[in-house]
Amino acid sequence: xxxxxGPFAQSxxxxxxxxxxxIERLWWLMFGVSAAVYALxxxxxxxxxxxxxxxxxxxxxxxDPAREQGLGRVVWAATGLTALTLLxxxxxxxxxxxxxxxxxxxDPAREQGLGRVVWAATGLTALTLFLLIAASYLTDKGLxxxxxxxxxxxxxxxxxxxxxxxxxxxxxxxxxxTANEIHIPVGAxxxxxxxxxxxxxxxxxxxxxxxxxxxxxxxxxxxxxxxxPGIYRGQCAEFCxxxxxxxxxxVVAESRExxxxxxxxxxxxxxxxxxxxxxxxxxxxxxxxxxxxHRIAGTDAGGVTGPDLTHVASRRTLAAGxxxxxxxxxxxxxxxxxxxKPGNHMPASNLDPADVRALVAYLESLR
Amino acid sequence: MHARPLILCGLIALAAAGCRREEREHxxxxxxxxxxxxxxxxxxxxxxxxxxxxxxxxxxxxxxxMNEGKRLYxxxxxxxxxAHGGGxxxxxxxxxxxxxxxxxxxxxxxxxxxxPNGMPSFRGKIPDQQVWQLVAYVRSLxxxxxxxxxxxxxxxxxxxxxxxxxxxxxxxxxxxxxxSERRE
Numbered sequence: 142x143x144x145x146x147g148p149f150a151q152s153x154x155x156x157x158x159x160x161x162x163x164i165e166r167l168w169w170l171m172f173g174v175s176a177a178v179y180a181l182x183x184x185x186x187x188x189x190x191x192x193x194x195x196x197x198x199x200x201x202x203x204x205d206p207a208r209e210q211g212l213g214r215v216v217w218a219a220t221g222l223t224a225l226t227l228l229x230x231x232x233x234x235x236x237x238x239x240x241x242x243x244x245x246x247x248d249p250a251r252e253q254g255l256g257r258v259v260w261a262a263t264g265l266t267a268l269t270l271f272l273l274i275a276a277s278y279l280t281d282k283g284l285x286x287x288x289x290x291x292x293x294x295x296x297x298x299x300x301x302x303x304x305x306x307x308x309x310x311x312x313x314x315x316x317x318x319t320a321n322e323i324h325i326p327v328g329a330x331x332x333x334x335x336x337x338x339x340x341x342x343x344x345x346x347x348x349x350x351x352x353x354x355x356x357x358x359x360x361x362x363x364x365x366x367x368x369x370p371g372i373y374r375g376q377c378a379e380f381c382x383x384x385x386x387x388x389x390x391x392v393v394a395e396s397r398e399x400x401x402x403x404x405x406x407x408x409x410x411x412x413x414x415x416x417x418x419x420x421x422x423x424x425x426x427x428x429x430x431x432x433x434x435h436r437i438a439g440t441d442a443g444g445v446t447g448p449d450l451t452h453v454a455s456r457r458t459l460a461a462g463x464x465x466x467x468x469x470x471x472x473x474x475x476x477x478x479x480x481x482k483p484g485n486h487m488p489a490s491n492l493d494p495a496d497v498r499a500l501v502a503y504l505e506s507l508r
Numbered sequence: 509m510h511a512r513p514l515i516l517c518g519l520i521a522l523a524a525a526g527c528r529r530e531e532r533e534h535x536x537x538x539x540x541x542x543x544x545x546x547x548x549x550x551x552x553x554x555x556x557x558x559x560x561x562x563x564x565x566x567x568x569x570x571x572x573x574m575n576e577g578k579r580l581y582x583x584x585x586x587x588x589x590x591a592h593g594g595g596x597x598x599x600x601x602x603x604x605x606x607x608x609x610x611x612x613x614x615x616x617x618x619x620x621x622x623x624p625n626g627m628p629s630f631r632g633k634i635p636d637q638q639v640w641q642l643v644a645y646v647r648s649l650x651x652x653x654x655x656x657x658x659x660x661x662x663x664x665x666x667x668x669x670x671x672x673x674x675x676x677x678x679x680x681x682x683x684x685x686x687x688s689e690r691r692e
Contacts, residue, residue: 430633430634477534477535479534479535480534480535483532483534486583488580488583488634488638489535489635489637489638490634490635491632491633491634491635
């Protein structure tokens with residue numbers, strides 16, 4: 142498997158698909174425009190300060206503090222007086238007195254120059270905003286430009302706090318369930334149908350696409366394509382409760398051959414236990430509390446409340462991207478799920494330590 | 509003026525008391541160290557009630573424990589027989605009548621030992637801490653838990669007021685309901 146792994150596995154600036162590329166271009170345009178506006182405003186501010194300082198440099202001697210205090214009082218009085226004067230003026234104007242002789246106007250040439258500057262700035266602002274609107278519109282069109290000729294159709298259901306993933310097959314008996322890890326073939330259009338069963342979530346895999354909400358009672362559809370193989374991290378981008386921050390997923394983009402191999406492996410029922418320890422683990426699973434929520438295809442376990450565990454050992458992470466999938470973490474998760482991800486919907490169980498070891502051995506065999 | 513330090517101390521004490529309500533104890537003891545809890549099998553004790561056993565009121569004084577109890581109450585299907593306190597196949601839990609006693613230790617025993625006519629035993633099935641969380645929640649159904657820690661609202665529409673709003677109904681031990689009472 143090639144890059145990106147490491148710090149750029151979840152970045153909108155290290156893209157792997159055509160739609161993410163559109164979004165990246167818009168991002169850079171907005172960044173450039175914002176940077177230019179910032180620079181312009183700072184320059185204008187600097188010029189204003191420098192000019193004022195030049196004007197003020199010449200005459201004034203330093204005032205003493207007592208005088209300053211006195212001046213403060215004067216300023217307050219002046220403010221009050223100004224307010225009073227304004228009120229008076231309004232009163233006078235409302236009485237429609239005859240117009241007084243206009244005051245001598247300031248230098249008309251300078252006035253005209255300043256007017257031009259104001260007009261130019263206003264025009265530039267409007268133009269910039271229009272440019273951004275146009276760019277945003279074009280990006281939206283670009284996101285939708287992907288032909289709807291999907292090779293793979295996947296249903297993603299957001300749940301507190303993990304992702305249920307169902308691959309549709311033709312016929313439907315060639316479909317299967319998995320969780321928190323989506324495999325897609327490189328270069329193929331993938332259709333994601335987004336659902337939710339509890340609250341609103343949002344799927345965001347920045348290297349492939351923008352955000353799209355998963356809303357209870359409404360199916361949203363997302364088409365995407367990965368052009369580079371790699372493992373891209375995504376996460377929930379809409380606050381959805383206690384463990385929102387720990388609701389991540391991985392998208393594995395791989396060659397068509399690898400994908401087909403993975404798909405066949407996922408379609409197979411769970412392997413039978415190979416030794417006595419694994420057999421005990423299976424017995425614990427089927428007679429203990431696990432079976433109430435989890436499913437293992439090929440056994441009597443058929444719960445759909447929690448993630449499908451038919452091929453749990455083939456996944457890279459546990460608990461929606463929270464911990465790596467290995468023996469130690471798996472055992473820790475079974476022994477104390479609330480300590481690792483407080484508030485999650487898996488209650489602690491009352492298993493004997495030897496049973497936990499057997500259970501872990503069995504689950505590890507589910508490749 | 510002398511009242512001010514007193515008020516301040518009072519506020520600090522209140523704040524400190526409030527912390528215990530919010531404390532989140534995710535797991536009581538490591539797996540493997542959770543032996544079966546002590547269960548009181550008789551209501552006869554020297555020196556009158558309450559029955560012996562450690563004080564487990566701390567579960568009732570803690571919002572997290574009680575909230576966990578509320579989740580477990582539906583996850584473990586207590587709802588199936590006792591509904592949301594109103595009862596059905598099993599006796600109601602929101603009134604003052606307790607066939608097997610309404611003290612925390614009594615309810616703990618009912619859950620762990622099971623009771624005749626349908627209440628299954630949960631001994632060895634769920635950790636001790638979860639039983640106590642359930643006990644705290646069950647007691648809040650009849651308004652016996654402190655109001656500042658009891659759940660204040662449901663995530664879903666509910667036909668009855670929240671546990672926090674339930675008026676306190678002190679337990680009154682009673683015999684099994686007679687046939688005519690059951691028909692009421």
